[in-house]
Structure formats: structure tokens, C-alpha cells
Amino acid sequence: MTVDIVDEINAIHRRVGRAETPAGEARTVLLRRTYDTSVDDLWDAVTNPERLPRWFAPVSGELKPGGRYQVEGNAGGEIIRCEPPRLVRLTWIFGEPVEGGFSEVEVRLHGDGAERATLELEHVAVIDPERWTEYGPGAVGVGWDLSLLGLGLHLGGDAIDDPNAWGEAREAREFMTLSSNAWGAAAVAGGEHPDPVAAMVANTTRFYAPDLPAGPNAP
Secondary structure, three states: OOOOOOHHHOEEEEEEEEEEEEEEEEEEEEEEEOOOOHHHHHHHHHHHOOOOHHOOOOOOEEOOOOOEEOOOOOEOOOOOOEEEEEEEEEEOOOOOOOOOOOOEEEEEEEEOOOOOOHHHHEEEEOOHHHHHHHHHOHHHHHHHHHHHHHHHHOOOHOOOOOHHHHOOOOOHHHHHHHHHHHHHHHHHOOOOOOOHHHHHHHHHHHHHHOOOOOOOOOO
């Protein structure tokens, strides 16, 4: 399977900002992408536990308002709101909850008709200032970009057969590098100074796409 890296990166609109939460000021990342499908199908793809593993990861738990969920090998939390087929909001927590912490993800769907639907994903979290200074929005943004890539492939009838192997391939490294750069540009557009953003981008890229041993997938 070959992915058009540049087209996939450009298909996503990114925005970085701030928001007030009960736990204090939070950082926000917002992604927006339009897909060639209906709102109902897009809603099913992002909420149906039988379809989620095909593009994202297995999700277990009680998938209804007030229920708790767990993404295999990733975050878990509580489903706060669910308004089919337009909105779902949930807490997004790695490991044990941090007292006074705040991390929520909201997915909003827009569109009329059967051919085009837009997904907006907003992640709002109170971030350790040192971690933000080190990695910036790319720390979560690159991962969400990868998720929207997988969703697009799934909706188009395709998939990444072996995500672990693909993650070490040249096109995956190129995707994550361009994604890191795109989140840096979004941070500058959101008011961050370019100099510290450059360091954030370098650190994020190094984390997601480190140099790999020479081989058939190496650049």
C-alpha cells in the first residue's frame, strides 16, 4: 500500500490555541478533515467498536454516556457526552488520573447529504509547561494525524495491513516528519515564537521518526 504523504498532510487543517478549564489554562489542538462519505457512516466509523480496530485500535468498555472506555495500549477515560450522529466528548487519560489534571477530546461531525462529511477533533489538556516547551502540540498532534490518516484509508476501503511494520517504513517516517512540521507551523500561527517552536519540532520529529538502521525501508 502506498500513501500520498503530501496530500494526506494537506488534507488536515490544524489549529493550536488555549482554553480555560476547571483545572486552569489548557492548551488545545484542533484537527479538521473532510471525507468522501456521509455523516452517518463517519459516525459509525468513529463509534462502532467493530470498526474502530480497522483504523484506530480496539476499544473496550461501556460505550455510552457515563460509561468508561479503554483504548488498547493507549488512553482511557469516561464518555461525557454522546449526541449521535454529531458529537462525542470524553476524558482522555494515560495511566492513573492526575489530581487537578484535565484532558478531554471532543469529536464533532458536520455535513449534509451522502457524499461529504467533515470531522473536527479537539483535544484540550492542561500540560506541564516543561513538556510543552520540549515538544509543543506535535506531542499529541502527530498521533492524531496518524489516526485521521487511518480513518481516511478505512473509509476508502483500504488499510495499513501491519501498522508496526509500516511505522518503520520510509513513507511513515516522512508522514510523521511532515506532520511535526505542520504542527510547528500551526503553533506559530497560534502565537508561539518561531525560535522555541523550531526546537519543539526537532524534538517531536526525533521522538516519532528517529533514525533507523539501514535496510530496505531506509531512505
